[in-house]
Amino acid sequence: MPEMLIDYYKAIENSSAKMLEAARLKDWDEVVRCEGACAVLIEQLRYQSQQQELEPAQRKEKARIMQRILRNDAQIRVLAEPWLTQFEHLFEGQLQVMH
Template sequence: MPDHLLDYYRAIEDSSYRMLQAARDRDWDEMVRHEGACAVLIEQLRYRSQTEQMGTVEREEKTRIMQRILRNDAEIRLLAEPWLAHFENMMDPKLQVMH
């Protein structure tokens, strides 16, 4: 378990990177598993951030980490869109007729 707020951001970044690797490999089950880990870490971060604060240097590192997470997220979305569209078509018979 992370000790400091910045450790949570690092752990979220790591999970985000693992999600990206899974998406690149088209391993959607693995991607979803890491997405769940991210969600847990984010909730823990929200709770801890109510009582802890970061210094200037830590906030700067947090910004760099968040930028990397956002880049990972953007690439994950691009990779996952076709999979999600296919999944949506499978679940909605009306869409199958249109295509």
């Protein structure tokens, strides 16, 4: 369990890296699991950020961590796009029937 606020950012970055690795392996179930872990950590971070503040040096570290998380997210989106397109095509015919 993270104790300092910066530890939550590090844990989110770690989950983000795991998501990217799973996406590279096309393990979409694992991507979803890691995404769920990230969501929990983000909620905990929101709560903890009301109780604690980052030190100036930690704010710089947070900025670097956030940049890495955003880079991971962008790469995950690129890897997931073909899968999402394929997924949409599976339901195209069924969605038209429903309307």
